[in-house]
Amino acid sequence: MSRSITLGQYIPGESVIHRLNPRLKILTLVLVLVLLFLLETFSGLIFALALALAIFTLAGIPFSYLLRGLRPILYIALFALVIYFFFTSGGVVLFRIGFITVESEGVEQGLFIVARLVALVLFSLLVTLTTTPLSLTHGMGFFLKPLRYFGLPTDEVAMIMTVALRFIPTLMEESQRLMRAQLARGADFETGSIFRRARSMVPLIVPLFVSAFRRADELALAMEARGFRIGAKRTRMHRDEIMFRDWAALVFVLALIVLALNINI
Amino acid sequence: MFIGTEQLTHIYMPGTPFATKALQDISFSFKQGEFALIIGPSGSGKSTLIQHLNGLLKPTDGKVIFEGKSIGKDKRDLLHLRRRIGLVFQMPEEQFFSETVFDEIAFAPRNQGLAETEVEKRVDGALEKIGLQGLDLKERHPFQLSAGQKRLVAIAAVLSINPEVLILDEPTVALDNTGRKNLFELLTELNREEGLTVIISTHHLDEAAALASSVLVLKQGELVMSGPAEDVFSERDQLYNLGLALPPVTEIMHGIFEKGFSVNTSVYTLQEARREINKLIRRDKP
Numbered sequence: 053m054s055r056s057i058t059l060g061q062y063i064p065g066e067s068v069i070h071r072l073n074p075r076l077k078i079l080t081l082v083l084v085l086v087l088l089f090l091l092e093t094f095s096g097l098i099f100a101l102a103l104a105l106a107i108f109t110l111a112g113i114p115f116s117y118l119l120r121g122l123r124p125i126l127y128i129a130l131f132a133l134v135i136y137f138f139f140t141s142g143g144v145v146l147f148r149i150g151f152i153t154v155e156s157e158g159v160e161q162g163l164f165i166v167a168r169l170v171a172l173v174l175f176s177l178l179v180t181l182t183t184t185p186l187s188l189t190h191g192m193g194f195f196l197k198p199l200r201y202f203g204l205p206t207d208e209v210a211m212i213m214t215v216a217l218r219f220i221p222t223l224m225e226e227s228q229r230l231m232r233a234q235l236a237r238g239a240d241f242e243t244g245s246i247f248r249r250a251r252s253m254v255p256l257i258v259p260l261f262v263s264a265f266r267r268a269d270e271l272a273l274a275m276e277a278r279g280f281r282i283g284a285k286r287t288r289m290h291r292d293e294i295m296f297r298d299w300a301a302l303v304f305v306l307a308l309i310v311l312a313l314n315i316n317i
Numbered sequence: 318m319f320i321g322t323e324q325l326t327h328i329y330m331p332g333t334p335f336a337t338k339a340l341q342d343i344s345f346s347f348k349q350g351e352f353a354l355i356i357g358p359s360g361s362g363k364s365t366l367i368q369h370l371n372g373l374l375k376p377t378d379g380k381v382i383f384e385g386k387s388i389g390k391d392k393r394d395l396l397h398l399r400r401r402i403g404l405v406f407q408m409p410e411e412q413f414f415s416e417t418v419f420d421e422i423a424f425a426p427r428n429q430g431l432a433e434t435e436v437e438k439r440v441d442g443a444l445e446k447i448g449l450q451g452l453d454l455k456e457r458h459p460f461q462l463s464a465g466q467k468r469l470v471a472i473a474a475v476l477s478i479n480p481e482v483l484i485l486d487e488p489t490v491a492l493d494n495t496g497r498k499n500l501f502e503l504l505t506e507l508n509r510e511e512g513l514t515v516i517i518s519t520h521h522l523d524e525a526a527a528l529a530s531s532v533l534v535l536k537q538g539e540l541v542m543s544g545p546a547e548d549v550f551s552e553r554d555q556l557y558n559l560g561l562a563l564p565p566v567t568e569i570m571h572g573i574f575e576k577g578f579s580v581n582t583s584v585y586t587l588q589e590a591r592r593e594i595n596k597l598i599r600r601d602k603p
Contacts, residue, residue: 063334114334232373233412236404237474238396238428255424258414 062184069111070182073298074191080302081179087309088171094160096312097167103308104174111182121177122170129166136162185217190292208282215271219264226263230256320370320402320482320514321346324379327365331377339365341538342379347516352508352528354546355518357535358560363518364407366535367486370516371402400429403480407487409471410459418462418470419455425478443473446511447503465496469503476507482514483507489519497524504528526550526564527585534559547583566590573597 091097108118142157180188193210200206231241234255241252327340340362347353355363368374369381372388372395381388388398406412415421419440426439444450447469454462459470468488475483485504489497501524507513508528519525532549534542536559542549550556553563553571562568570582570590580597584590 229406230412232368233404233406233409234424235373236371236399236406237412237425238399238478239424240428255412255414259412262413263411 063113063117063181065112065182067111067182068297068301069107069178072182072301073292073294074183074187075194075292076294076298076302077179077183078188078191078195080305081175083302083306084175084309085172087306087313088168088175091168091313093316094164094167096315097164097171099312099315100171100309101167101174103305103312104171104178107178107305108174111178113181117181118174118177121181122173125169125173129169132165132169133162136165186214187292189213189217190288205283207286219267222267223260223264227256227260230259318346318382318385319349320383320516322366322369322376322379322381325366325369325376325381326378327362327369327374328377339538340369343535343540344379345533345540345543346382347514347531349514350508350512351514351516351530352504353514353516353531353533354522354525354529355516355533355535356520356522356561357518358520360537361535362538363520363535364486365538367404367484367516367518370482370484371399371404373404400478401480402482402484403475403478405472405475405483405485405488407490409474410464410467412471413459413467416458417456418459421459421470422474422477425474429478439477439479443477446476446507447473448499449473465492465499468492468496468500472500472503480513482516484516486518487520488517489523501525501528522561522564524564526567527589534561550583550585
């Protein structure tokens with residue numbers, strides 16, 4: 053079960069990709085995603101996919117994580133394929149089942165949409181798999197900053213996200229421990245009607261809530277004891293300076309995608 | 318073999334970059350009716366090992382044995398196994414979820430599908446074993462109890478299964494002296510009078526040392542020492558090198574021995590120590 057929490061999440065590593073500045077990584081990703089929507093040719097998309105795979109290799113991420121990250125879009129992709137295959141007309145009729153026809157235009161468009169979807173997910177995975185959740189939220193917090201002028205407490209929102217992310221694995225671990233502890237007392241979480249199963253979750257959820265509130269209390273005290281105040285200006289131990297190599301990476305990736313835009317074979 | 322393991326290895330999250338080896342090639346066996354100790358520093362794999370003994374964790378490699386048979390994966394078998402081997406987790410009072418002490422203790426027997434009259438008997442029996450039967454706690458909220466009482470009630474919530482083996486993971490953590498004393502009185506009674514096989518894990522030797530018949534010492538997931546308690550405890554230097562000290566009383570006896578007095582050093586309680594020292598004083602009188 054604990055494996056599922058690694059989905060789309062950070063995999064430790066020392067590669068160049070891991071060390072890039074998170075803010076610029078996010079910026080690059082946003083620009084790449086926009087450019088991917090501008091891509092109109094198959095060859096260009098394939099070039100972009102190849103680029104994503106190349107960066108994956110550079111980051112040293114096992115191929116299995118890539119597949120696991122793509123799994124959530126499997127059904128969306130299948131759905132898109134079915135819709136395009138059967139309901140788009142134009143081009144040559146490839147085959148016919150009863151009154152339904154599959155035509156070449158539909159097949160082409162369906163595959164194109166799916167390829168684009170895969171490319172979008174792969175580039176996003178590249179960022180989430182190589183950036184710690186902490187740096188990711190700091191990065192997001194940076195881009196949220198302009199919203200301060202509309203009265204949004206952006207620093208606090210970033211802090212809330214950081215804390216929430218920090219405690220996901222802790223709570224996951226705790227729920228597993230509790231599950232085993234109640235199993236040892238003969239609890240049964242798997243059989244019976246849906247109502248029975250919902251009821252069987254009570255011995256899990258109540259202690260989880262109790263400990264979550266206790267943790268929240270302790271954390272708030274500890275933070276106040278170290279001088280945390282709402283609205284106060286915070287400094288950071290690790291300053292994420294943007295270096296030349298970060299800009300270089302951004303320019304390089306964007307240049308390649310722009311190149312992909314112009315490929316038309 | 319009553320309870321034990323053969324070449325048990327456990328790896329958390331195998332096949333991922335997060336894979337960690339928690340246990341490495343562990344083999345041991347305890348006899349029925351024993352009071353066994355599993356000692357080792359935090360992170361040495363005690364909890365992982367303990368959770369294998371009633372099938373909550375599955376070995377990555379090797380076997381867990383109960384009554385000569387390997388523990389399998391069949392769900393019904395595991396359910397029955399967990400009615401014979403009771404496991405009390407670390408800080409077990411954190412599992413409380415009921416509104417009354419009665420319901421908390423009744424959870425396990427109710428899960429066994431017992432009739433409510435039988436459940437009541439089990440709850441009363443468990444409260445009697447922990448020595449809190451006279452206090453009228455049954456309708457109280459579990460969170461209103463003292464820390465020591467909470468711990469005892471959490472143990473009663475496992476005793477209500479009527480187990481033959483009772484395993485406790487770090488049972489003295491966060492207890493004060495009175496709480497510890499009550500706990501060990503309970504464990505002694507369960508072991509000596511009720512005949513339960515008791516297995517406890519701990520990261521420091523205290524009152525438990527006096528009760529132990531067998532000892533395992535774990536370090537970084539490996540079994541570094543094992544055997545009858547007196548054999549393991551006689552290896553004082555080796556224990557010291559592992560970062561484990563003998564109970565203070567025993568250390569004092571060793572100190573007296575090293576000053577050239579011939580005293581018995583395998584002494585783990587104050588009473589025994591007093592007797593030994595008295596003997597020494599009487600012998601040395603002119």
